Amino acid sequence: GDSVTQMEGPVTLSEEAFLTINCTYTATGYPSLFWYVQYPGEGLQLLLKATKADDKGSNKGFEATYRKETTSFHLEKGSVQVSDSAVYFCALRNRGSNDYKLSFGAGTTVTVRA
Amino acid sequence: NAGVTQTPKFQVLKTGQSMTLQCAQDMNHEYMSWYRQDPGMGLRLIHYSVGAGITDQGEVPNGYNVSRSTTEDFPLRLLSAAPSQTSVYFCASSPGTGGQETQYFGPGTRLLVL
Numbered sequence: 001g002d003s004v005t006q007m008e009g010p011v012t013l014s015e016e017a018f019l020t021i022n023c024t025y026t027a028t029g030y031p032s033l034f035w036y037v038q039y040p041g042e043g044l045q046l047l048l049k050a051t052k053a054d055d056k057g058s059n060k061g062f063e064a065t066y067r068k069e070t071t072s073f074h075l076e077k078g079s080v081q082v083s084d085s086a087v088y089f090c091a092l093r094n095r096g097s098n099d100y101k102l103s104f105g106a107g108t109t110v111t112v113r114a
Numbered sequence: 115n116a117g118v119t120q121t122p123k124f125q126v127l128k129t130g131q132s133m134t135l136q137c138a139q140d141m142n143h144e145y146m147s148w149y150r151q152d153p154g155m156g157l158r159l160i161h162y163s164v165g166a167g168i169t170d171q172g173e174v175p176n177g178y179n180v181s182r183s184t185t186e187d188f189p190l191r192l193l194s195a196a197p198s199q200t201s202v203y204f205c206a207s208s209p210g211t212g213g214q215e216t217q218y219f220g221p222g223t224r225l226l227v228l
Contacts, residue, residue: 004156034216043118043204044157044219089156093215100145100164101172102206102217104156 002027006090006105013080013112021075021108023064023090031092033057033066033073034102038087047075047088080112116140118220120205126226127195135190135223137205145208146188147217150174150201157204163188195227 007022025031032051036044048057053068062077073090090105121136139146147162159172163182177199179191188207192199203223208215 036219043221044206046216046218049216091156093217100208101147101159101162102149102157104158106154106156 002031002092002094002103004090004092004103004105006088006108008106008108010109010111013110015081015112015114016079017112019075019077019080019084019110021088021090021110023073023075023105025071025073025090025092025103027071027092027094027103029094031094033064034091034093035062035064035073035075036089036091036104038089038107040086044089080110082112082114085110085112118205118207118218120203120220120223122223123221124224124226126228127192128228129195129197131195133192133195135192135203135205135225137188137190137220138186139188139205139207139218140186141207141209141218142185143207143209143218144185145210145215145217146182147172147206148178148180148188148190149204149206151204151222152201160190160203192225195225197227199225200227201225 003026034049035047037047048059050057050066056065064075087107089107091102118139148160149157161180163169205220206217208217
């Protein structure tokens with residue numbers, strides 16, 4: 001079945017540091033890929049998405065490129081801020097799936113220190 | 115436009131008690147779903163609905179019931195609560211069932227079963 005593997009945390013960074021969170025997936029067909037973010041005490045919000053190979057999703061300074069050849073969708077940000085402290089989830093949704101569910105990775109907790 | 119709303123925010127139950135978690139959306143979305151979030155496991159799909167009157171099981175449906183009498187509402191019922199159901203529950207909706215559709219999440223209900 002479909003699955004997502006993302007790097008384990010927690011990750012602790014200083015402000016203005018470079019952030020990378022690795023995400024790889026296993027899926028049949030042509031999945032869409034997503035990064036969701038969960039700020040403390042809140043629900044999940046869509047951060048960015050890509051729906052086909054070589055697409056780049058971007059939002060709030062974050063970027064991720066859909067790499068079909070390496071089955072990856074790594075999240076990057078060049079200069080993090082304290083406000084980026086959150087849990088980040090990589091997810092896929094497979095158009096070939098009957099239940100239309102999002103398959104999530106386990107989440108990576110990121111803490112940015114001033 | 116309130117998006118996806120959930121009530122209650124927090125609930126404590128005793129083993130064997132029943133309760134209903136409420137979820138509503140005002141975006142006229144066809145697809146609605148319930149996930150549970152457990153540490154280190156990401157989110158797992160409990161039940162989903164592709165439209166009013168239609169529901170189906172996800173990955174972890176045991177111990178839960180759902181119904182979808184209107185487009186707006188998708189309540190989740192715990193029939194006889196067990197400590198293993200201690201979790202954070204998220205309701206989500208999307209305009210349709212296409213793989214590229216973004217799912218919008220509610221703020222979550224934190225449930226503790228003693």
